[in-house]
Amino acid sequence: MSDATANTVAAQTGEAQFGDYVALLKPRVMSLVVFTGLVGLLVAPGSVPPMIGFAAILFLAIGAGASGALNMWYDADIDRVMKRTAGRPIPSGKVAPGEALGLGIALSVMSVAMLGLATNWVAAGILAFTIFFYAVIYTMWLKRSTPQNIVIGGAAGAFPPMIGWAVVTGGVSIESLLMFGLIFMWTPPHFWALALFMKSDYHKANVPMLTVTHGRAETRRQIFFYTLPLVPVALGVAFTSIGGPVYLATALVLNVLFLKGAWTIWKRPESVAEADEYAVEKRFFRFTLYYLFLHFVALLVEAALRASGLGIW
Amino acid sequence: MPITETHELHKRRFGRNLGVALCLVGFMAIVFGLTVAKIRQGASMEAFDHQPRVSITPPVEGNQ
Numbered sequence: 134m135s136d137a138t139a140n141t142v143a144a145q146t147g148e149a150q151f152g153d154y155v156a157l158l159k160p161r162v163m164s165l166v167v168f169t170g171l172v173g174l175l176v177a178p179g180s181v182p183p184m185i186g187f188a189a190i191l192f193l194a195i196g197a198g199a200s201g202a203l204n205m206w207y208d209a210d211i212d213r214v215m216k217r218t219a220g221r222p223i224p225s226g227k228v229a230p231g232e233a234l235g236l237g238i239a240l241s242v243m244s245v246a247m248l249g250l251a252t253n254w255v256a257a258g259i260l261a262f263t264i265f266f267y268a269v270i271y272t273m274w275l276k277r278s279t280p281q282n283i284v285i286g287g288a289a290g291a292f293p294p295m296i297g298w299a300v301v302t303g304g305v306s307i308e309s310l311l312m313f314g315l316i317f318m319w320t321p322p323h324f325w326a327l328a329l330f331m332k333s334d335y336h337k338a339n340v341p342m343l344t345v346t347h348g349r350a351e352t353r354r355q356i357f358f359y360t361l362p363l364v365p366v367a368l369g370v371a372f373t374s375i376g377g378p379v380y381l382a383t384a385l386v387l388n389v390l391f392l393k394g395a396w397t398i399w400k401r402p403e404s405v406a407e408a409d410e411y412a413v414e415k416r417f418f419r420f421t422l423y424y425l426f427l428h429f430v431a432l433l434v435e436a437a438l439r440a441s442g443l444g445i446w
Numbered sequence: 447m448p449i450t451e452t453h454e455l456h457k458r459r460f461g462r463n464l465g466v467a468l469c470l471v472g473f474m475a476i477v478f479g480l481t482v483a484k485i486r487q488g489a490s491m492e493a494f495d496h497q498p499r500v501s502i503t504p505p506v507e508g509n510q
Contacts, residue, residue, distance in 0.1 A: 148458070149462070150461055150462055151461050151462045151464070151465030151466070154462075154465075182483045182486070182487060184479045184480060184482070184483035185480065185483050185484075185487075187479075188476055188479070188480055191476070250480075251480050
């Protein structure tokens with residue numbers, strides 16, 4: 134048996150390296166979860182000891198990673214078809230599907246139990262619901278059945294700041310709901326911009342993304358119309374206890390740019406987009422990442438100003 | 447009986463085993479750190495221990 138054959142056999146029997154298991158936890162998604170969860174924790178009124186805060190964010194990240202592993206287990210068939218996801222541990226044969234399922238369930242239970250013991254059961258309850266929502270509601274149900282998949286499924290990615298907030302306060306408030314709303318409303322335009330330039334992948338996998346079911350022109354229109362409710366939510370945060378003039382100024386600039394970008398995409402003919410290889414759509418997609426990041430950075434700045442006695446409202 | 451011979455499998459799985467070991471050590475460190483943090487916070491250090499403990503029994507009216 135040659136080395137190449139031996140490696141293939143090893144891969145098919147789930148002979149994975151440690152890094153392959155880490156890849157199952159979707160580290161890039163985890164980084165967004167860690168960042169928004171940390172901001173939720175830092176802007177909340179009150180404080181927790183650094184060790185408890187660190188553990189809370191760690192278990193939040195592990196919980197998010199566990200739902201990623203469950204997602205990869207269930208979606209292995211469509212991941213195999215799409216170019217973007219074909220290299221993931223299961224479709225590439227490095228990790229056996231059963232291993233991913235086992236890891237996902239074990240880490241889910243462990244992260245929720247540990248978050249509950251380390252902080253409180255409201256935070257742990259929201260984390261448990263987030264994992265359930267992402268793995269069952271989004272992955273198993275919505276993703277393959279409706280073009281609204283990412284509209285509703287986006288809620289899973291929006292819970293982390295609420296969890297961070299609950300770690301400190303033990304509850305839910307208008308501030309944490311608005312942080313949830315900001316990510317929730319941001320998700321559709323963000324993902325539809327991606328779907329516009331990842332065109333063949335979703336078609337091939339038969340995933341009913343809006344581009345597949347309603348066409349590209351309609352997707353462009355929907356990006357703009359879903360941006361409209363995002364703006365008041367983003368600006369509304371400024372007038373709560375975690376907002377302030379720095380956040381308001383940042384949000385005003387970013388939302389004007391977001392609206393302008395969404396309008397440009399709506400009015401752009403598909404032929405022009407194809408000719409320049411979706412340059413505007415790709416730029417808008419990158420901008421949406423900065424948009425969310427900078428809103429949360431502005432919230433951190435406001436928290437720092439308040440802590441140093443410079444908060445204005 | 448100690449394993450004296452290193453099989454090819456041991457070499458192949460070294461990275462993976464090391465990763466698991468480090469995760470376990472990390473987990474122990476976190477549980478220890480959390481315990482210290484909770485105790486410093488003044489969390490309850492007494493709990494049910496299979497026998498009645500006066501210090502954690504709720505006071506009964508009329509007995510005080």
